[in-house]
Amino acid sequence: xxxxxxxxxxxxxxxxxxxxxxxxxxxxxxxxxxxxxxxxxxxxxxxxxxxxxxxxxxxxxxxxxxxxxxxxxxxxxxxxxxxxxxxxxxxxxxxxxxxxxxxxxxxxxxxxxxxxxxxxxxxxxxxxxxxxxxxxxxxxxxxxxxxxxxxxxxxxxxxxxxxxxxxxxxxxxxxxxxxxxxxxxxxxxxxxxxxxxxxxxxxxxxxxxxxxxxxxxxxxxxxxxxxxxxxxxxxxxxxxxxxxxxxxxxxxxxxxxxxxxxxxxxxxxxxxxxx
Amino acid sequence: xxxxxxxxxxxxxxxxxxxxxxxxxxxxxxxxxxxxxxxxxxxxxxxxxxxxxxxxxxxxxxxxxxxxxxxxxxxxxxxxxxxxxxxxxxxxxxxxxxxxxxxxxxxxxxxxxxxxxxxxxxxxxxxxxxxxxxxxxxxxxxxxxxxxxxxxxxxxxxxxxxxxxxxxxxxxxxxxxxxxxxxxxxxxxxxxxxxxxxxxxxxxxxxxxxxxxxxxxxxxxxxxxxxxxxxxxxxxxxxxxxxxxxxxxxxx
Numbered sequence: 416x417x418x419x420x421x422x423x424x425x426x427x428x429x430x431x432x433x434x435x436x437x438x439x440x441x442x443x444x445x446x447x448x449x450x451x452x453x454x455x456x457x458x459x460x461x462x463x464x465x466x467x468x469x470x471x472x473x474x475x476x477x478x479x480x481x482x483x484x485x486x487x488x489x490x491x492x493x494x495x496x497x498x499x500x501x502x503x504x505x506x507x508x509x510x511x512x513x514x515x516x517x518x519x520x521x522x523x524x525x526x527x528x529x530x531x532x533x534x535x536x537x538x539x540x541x542x543x544x545x546x547x548x549x550x551x552x553x554x555x556x557x558x559x560x561x562x563x564x565x566x567x568x569x570x571x572x573x574x575x576x577x578x579x580x581x582x583x584x585x586x587x588x589x590x591x592x593x594x595x596x597x598x599x600x601x602x603x604x605x606x607x608x609x610x611x612x613x614x615x616x617x618x619x620x621x622x623x624x625x626x627x628x629x630x631x632x633x634x635x636x637x638x639x640x641x642x643x644x645x646x647x648x649x650x651x652x653x654x655x656x657x658x659x660x661x662x663x664x665x666x667x668x669x670x671x672x673x674x675x676x677x678x679x680x681x682x683x684x685x686x687x688x689x690x
Numbered sequence: 691x692x693x694x695x696x697x698x699x700x701x702x703x704x705x706x707x708x709x710x711x712x713x714x715x716x717x718x719x720x721x722x723x724x725x726x727x728x729x730x731x732x733x734x735x736x737x738x739x740x741x742x743x744x745x746x747x748x749x750x751x752x753x754x755x756x757x758x759x760x761x762x763x764x765x766x767x768x769x770x771x772x773x774x775x776x777x778x779x780x781x782x783x784x785x786x787x788x789x790x791x792x793x794x795x796x797x798x799x800x801x802x803x804x805x806x807x808x809x810x811x812x813x814x815x816x817x818x819x820x821x822x823x824x825x826x827x828x829x830x831x832x833x834x835x836x837x838x839x840x841x842x843x844x845x846x847x848x849x850x851x852x853x854x855x856x857x858x859x860x861x862x863x864x865x866x867x868x869x870x871x872x873x874x875x876x877x878x879x880x881x882x883x884x885x886x887x888x889x890x891x892x893x894x895x896x897x898x899x900x901x902x903x904x905x906x907x908x909x910x911x912x913x914x915x916x917x918x919x920x921x922x923x924x925x926x927x928x929x930x931x932x933x934x935x936x937x938x939x940x941x942x
Contacts, residue, residue: 428797435794439780442787509780517777518837521742522795523767683705683736683745686777 432524436532440506441539454540458494458548465490466556484558485644486614491549491560492640493613495571496633497604498544499578502537504585504600511594517686526676530669533586534579541575563640566649570636573654576661577632578604583668587675593684612637632657632664693756695720695845695877696741701750703736703901710736712901713750718894720844723871723878725888725909727921728898729929734881735776737898738847741879742772754845766845768796773838774849775831781823785814785833788822789840796841808836812866827854835863839870846870846878852887864890885922895921897928904928 444450469486472479479485510516519529553559560567581603588596610624611633617625628634635657642650679685694717703711711733718724726734739745741752743763752759757766779788786805793801809818812832817825822833831854838846851867852860864887871878882888888895889909897905897912905912905928909921916924 431797432795435791438794439783439787439791442784442791443780443782446782513780513782514776514778515780517744517774518772518779518792519795520744521767521770521772522792523764523797524795525764677746680744681746683703683739685744686735686739686774 429528432528433532437535440536454544455547458544459551461490462548462552487552487558488560488640489613491545492570492574494545495541496574496578498541499537499575500581500604502540503533503579503582506533506536507586520685563643566643569654570640573632573636573657573661576665580664580668583672587671590675590679632660695755697753699751701752702748704748710901714903716896718877718879720877721875723880723892725892725895726881727895727925732898733901734898738849770845771838771841771843772847773834773851775853779822782821784819784821786818792837792840812836831855842874844876846876849881885925889921899928
């Protein structure tokens with residue numbers, strides 16, 4: 416009984432610390448309209464460009480014409496991955512830019528709680544970024560990504576999980592190499608785009624590259640998305656593949672983050688990292 | 691000293707070939723303020739970082755409030771706090787927002803009341819809605835002190851607590867810290883280059899040079915032992931011993 420009560424108290428304290436970290440980032444967003452607009456600017460821009468492209472291709476390509484919205488759905492879902500990764504990386508970089516890590520790491524906040532708070536913030540940033548673009552897509556092109564139905568949730572969850580894993584990898588590198596690794600945050604997602612088969616089937620890739628593509632959870636998601644749009648069926652095998660790889664990558668990225676944190680404690684860089 | 695708030699034994703930190711802290715040991719009792727003095731590169735910040743658990747020692751032990759700070763620091767971190775001009779608070783948050791965030795991180799039971807008391811106590815009323823990034827260095831130092839006192843720490847580690855403050859405000863902050871120590875019984879470890887501050891606040895001084903504690907004693911005792919008038923002169927004597935040592939080594 417006493418042990419249960421202690422565990423409940425510990426969980427409540429941990430939840431409060433995670434809430435504190437969310438509050439810290441939400442204060443910034445609340446106080447800065449440009450930041451809020453910036454979050455949804457790129458997803459909206461991408462959606463507009465690909466929307467016109469889709470409109471054009473629908474009359475010139477039988478592949479696009481067969482499944483209306485295939486490119487728009489890909490654009491919006493790709494942004495879930497990209498924003499998910501950036502959400503984690505940016506939350507950590509905010510602490511580095513403001514030289515706040517020293518204060519955070521001598522507070523009772525544990526590394527795992529910091530990770531959960533960054534993931535939660537990434538989820539919020541992704542919704543703020545992709546949400547308006549998805550709604551404008553209905554308005555501009557009469558295409559709703561929500562027409563994917565329940566599979567959309569599976570796609571979203573898997574892409575944001577991969578985004579978190581990549582984000583944690585960036586954070587681990589930031590802890591190891593300092594802000595010199597900052598640029599990674601901006602291009603690590605794009606590095607995966609060509610082999611994730613976002614806008615074309617994975618069969619388009621050369622054989623050797625297909626093998627590499629099938630170790631990326633994003634490939635399973637986009638193949639699954641096309642199965643829903645073209646064949647009107649949800650491929651559970653693809654969902655299982657994406658989930659399995661995501662769990663492995665997320666666990667590996669978390670382990671890497673903890674290793675980088677412990678290494679920073681040995682090297683004494685936690686007090687020094689910053690602008 | 692039965693239960694020291696801070697207990698450091700044979701503490702050593704080596705960065706590759708550099709021996710930053712070399713087998714130091716000291717204790718700080720509850721209600722005591724100890725000064726850590728030394729020139730740049732003496733090992734003060736490294737020592738404080740190890741006491742906070744931010745840096746792992748190469749060997750030796752640091753216990754704060756009975757907890758081993760390498761393995762069990764989360765048991766006591768909510769009872770400790772720290773302030774340093776080398777670590778900032780988020781620039782884009784207001785003073786009040788920063789204090790709210792840290793109040794939640796430290797799990798305060800009545801955060802609003804505590805923040806209100808600190809804001810009034812440290813005369814931060816006019817600053818509370820301003821962003822940290824827009825404050826002067828002296829104002830930031832006062833806010834950092836408010837953050838350091840949020841959880842009413844039993845152990846307070848202060849690195850240059852009055853840096854960038856004008857003499858009047860610095861004197862006022864010293865009085866505030868003295869009052870806090872007397873009322874709370876907190877143990878305070880103070881790293882400072884301000885000898886007047888150390889003489890006023892500290893009952894014991896540890897003189898560091900080249901990663902070692904080369905002397906220790908009460909401020910008055912050190913002044914007497916070195917046959918000097920002030921602690922600053924003692925500090926210079928010790929620092930220049932090092933210079934002479936370096937020069938003779940170079941000559942050899």
